[in-house]
Amino acid sequence: MTVIIFVLTLWYGGLFFQSFFLHRYAAHQVFTMSKTAERITFILTWIFQGSSYLSAYGYGIMHRMHHAYTDTEKDPHSPLYDANLFAMMWKTKNIYQAINQQQIPVEDRFTKHVPQWKRFDTFASSRVSRFMWIGFYITFFMLFATAWWQWLLLPIALLMAPIHGVIINWFGHIYGYENFKMKNTSKNLFPIDVLMMGEGYHNNHHKFASRANFGVKWHEIDFTYVIIKILDTIGFIKLKPVTAKV
Known part of the structure; x- marks a missing residue:
């Protein structure tokens, strides 16, 4: 049970910071935060993504390119x-x-306003950092795994960020439903997106890229947005007014 809780923590922790920080902040700038808050979030992203840490700079630029060139050869x-x-x-x-x-x-x-912390990214993206996290994950499994099948969860822990990405960027352009007819293949994967914390409303997001809330219909609960609203209320971030789509 300990291993399952550990992997679930990595899944939802890593997913939240990928959605909150890399996607909605670095790529789309749907809210602002102080430099101190930004640095804290860089570190938390590294902690929860661990061995599969993604740079806000690289992710932010690449995701903007995805929106500009969706389903073309430049995507x-x-x-x-x-x-x-x-x-x-x-x-x-x-x-x-x-x-x-x-x-x-x-x-x-x-590249405009994409956050970058070069010194930290150099360390967090380094082999030293990645192998440190890999060693920690393996040690954790050795200490707490109680059945052979739990070791099947280790690759998920090691490759968490790419797995999150492929669920949306591959399956989210093949399967699901559409609220909006677009000139691309984006789909909403889930009517209620518990698994991907709102990222599964991919068709909605391609229609309204600058909206902090990816849900559109009443049942489309965006759990990342719920947390964003709380962080806005306590002053950790400041949501921008909703504007036209990007």
């Missing part, structure tokens, strides 16, 4: 241009790394 990840989900993940990894290492030119519109 960093699209089921229409990748043979399978593993090919898409590998392509996405290469583009993400090239952006972070400044190996490819990036238009100014994709």
